[in-house]
Amino acid sequence: MASELTIDSVRSAIVEDRMTATALAADFYDRIRKEDSEIGAFLTLCEKRALAQAGLIDQMAAEGQPLPPLAGVPVAIKDVMVTSGVRTTAGSKILENFIPPYDCTAVARLEAAGAVILGKLNCDEFAMGSSTENSAYGAVHNPHDKGRVPGGSSGGSAAAVAADMAVATLGSDTGGSIRQPASFCGVVGLKPTYGRVSRYGLIAFASSLDHIGPFAKTVKEVALVLRTIAGRDPMDATSAEVAVPDYAAELEKPVEGLKVGVAKEYFGSGLDPEVRAAVEAAIQKLAGLGCEVVPVSLPHTEYAIPAYYIVATAEASANLARFDGVRYGFRAKADNLSQMYRLTRDGGFGMEVKRRIMLGTYALSAGYYDAYYLKAQKVRTLLTRDFDEAFKKVDVIAAPTCPTPAFRLGEKVNDPLAMYLADIYTVTANLAGIPGISVPCGENHEKLPIGLQLFARHFDEATLLRVAHAYEQSRSLSVVGR
Amino acid sequence: MKVTDKDVAYVADLANLELTEEERARMLRDLNSILEYVERLSELETDQVTPMAQVSDRYGVDESRSGSDRFAYAIREDVKDGLRKSLPHDIAMKNAPDTDGTFFEVPKVIER
Numbered sequence: 001m002a003s004e005l006t007i008d009s010v011r012s013a014i015v016e017d018r019m020t021a022t023a024l025a026a027d028f029y030d031r032i033r034k035e036d037s038e039i040g041a042f043l044t045l046c047e048k049r050a051l052a053q054a055g056l057i058d059q060m061a062a063e064g065q066p067l068p069p070l071a072g073v074p075v076a077i078k079d080v081m082v083t084s085g086v087r088t089t090a091g092s093k094i095l096e097n098f099i100p101p102y103d104c105t106a107v108a109r110l111e112a113a114g115a116v117i118l119g120k121l122n123c124d125e126f127a128m129g130s131s132t133e134n135s136a137y138g139a140v141h142n143p144h145d146k147g148r149v150p151g152g153s154s155g156g157s158a159a160a161v162a163a164d165m166a167v168a169t170l171g172s173d174t175g176g177s178i179r180q181p182a183s184f185c186g187v188v189g190l191k192p193t194y195g196r197v198s199r200y201g202l203i204a205f206a207s208s209l210d211h212i213g214p215f216a217k218t219v220k221e222v223a224l225v226l227r228t229i230a231g232r233d234p235m236d237a238t239s240a241e242v243a244v245p246d247y248a249a250e251l252e253k254p255v256e257g258l259k260v261g262v263a264k265e266y267f268g269s270g271l272d273p274e275v276r277a278a279v280e281a282a283i284q285k286l287a288g289l290g291c292e293v294v295p296v297s298l299p300h301t302e303y304a305i306p307a308y309y310i311v312a313t314a315e316a317s318a319n320l321a322r323f324d325g326v327r328y329g330f331r332a333k334a335d336n337l338s339q340m341y342r343l344t345r346d347g348g349f350g351m352e353v354k355r356r357i358m359l360g361t362y363a364l365s366a367g368y369y370d371a372y373y374l375k376a377q378k379v380r381t382l383l384t385r386d387f388d389e390a391f392k393k394v395d396v397i398a399a400p401t402c403p404t405p406a407f408r409l410g411e412k413v414n415d416p417l418a419m420y421l422a423d424i425y426t427v428t429a430n431l432a433g434i435p436g437i438s439v440p441c442g443e444n445h446e447k448l449p450i451g452l453q454l455f456a457r458h459f460d461e462a463t464l465l466r467v468a469h470a471y472e473q474s475r476s477l478s479v480v481g482r
Numbered sequence: 483m484k485v486t487d488k489d490v491a492y493v494a495d496l497a498n499l500e501l502t503e504e505e506r507a508r509m510l511r512d513l514n515s516i517l518e519y520v521e522r523l524s525e526l527e528t529d530q531v532t533p534m535a536q537v538s539d540r541y542g543v544d545e546s547r548s549g550s551d552r553f554a555y556a557i558r559e560d561v562k563d564g565l566r567k568s569l570p571h572d573i574a575m576k577n578a579p580d581t582d583g584t585f586f587e588v589p590k591v592i593e594r
Contacts, residue, residue: 097577098577099577208537303523306520306521309516324498326586327578329577337589343500345500354505355509358494358509361493362493371524375524376520376523378531378533379528380533380534382526382531416515
């Protein structure tokens, strides 16, 4: 039953009195208690808060009041977004007992739109990772094959949707952390334009690259959630004063005549042949819908990973300086202040977080700043110009989300560079700030999901979602017809 | 090898990390392998390229104005009209690992 629920079906069932939000939330908690021991998507359940919200929705329905757009929809939140009164760990031991005093804007907006927040989702520590194996609270297992990773860092957010433990979830994406797990778990994941969704209350990893975005089973639901969380927020100076369209209404507009760019740089030597075939077939399908497929060039793509890992770790080394054991979080016992800082950070942070703090600190240190950090920022300009040029010719760009389907747990955990290369097709959108989406486009011979990635111009989520929706519709028709 | 043991110790010091012997050895290996990969950035000629620190530099900025007025779009209401109310003291202190009720307490900073 849970697998057939959508945002619209939940809302209409409540409006028509076929179901209460309270009973639905209870059903989801039952399901989570049954299924999640083998998946590990949830870190914290906030049943009291969820049932209070569900009760409110049921009361509104009973009184015949108009219901908000996400009324009664069971959702869950990656544990890097703070939730008032609900433990928020960022997947780190250093925040093991942290109870935030306020709500992240995106979370508050979801709740104001009627959504019922079930709990907080597992992720790589401080969102640093591509497999969710870096969580201090244990790895997440891919619902399609429990011996494989769900992707990361928002592995819990993708797995919860794939295993029907939430209708929609929020994740964060700094280098692919929404799109890559969406691809690995066979769900839809959107990273909006930088500035589209407020970052207020998102525990910062790399502030110029961090984005909040939705996961769901379908493009339409992702569109509905985006509309709810998007828009200017005075609490985040980088959130943009750009009107938020009714994305769901835009979905049905025709895609005929739209230009889809294909860049050879995204189909290079590391690409798995089955992923290549699935993505090429998806592009053919878009052509069949009347889109014009146009070759484009994104010549600096091969420099994206090195530029990204310098910029991201430099920003992280500054952002994570705040975790020192003084005001909140874990504190190690020590005889003096400087020793307390060190022992707290040594004991509170995991290996990958320490590695990135070290790399970022090195890149910013005297004598290396120009060679690494400044150089990476200049390359970021070149990468962004590549997209500017391409988007003069095309409306969207199609590519694989990841070079391979989900890899095995443990496969890359001791090789940081191999893990970083899992983000090779996704980091570019973070560096340029353009929106990107991953939509399921098939399976390999082991029944592992494959994702099609689409990019669009800054703030043109409407076109991005429209093309993704048209593709999704054509695919579900052909699957039925088979 | 670009990064040496001495560099690892120096950077750990800057980052307020202690690191065990084993962690230092891993850092030495990992930083060298990552930085070797990053080295390829030097293939690109970037003398005339402006560095990009923020995506938001690309929108909202009013180039016809000067100084901080160019970023008028980012001015928050609460700054215009006076400071936003901060968290009540007791709530702000609630997560403190050690407090006397008024201040955060930390181990001794200065030895007498």
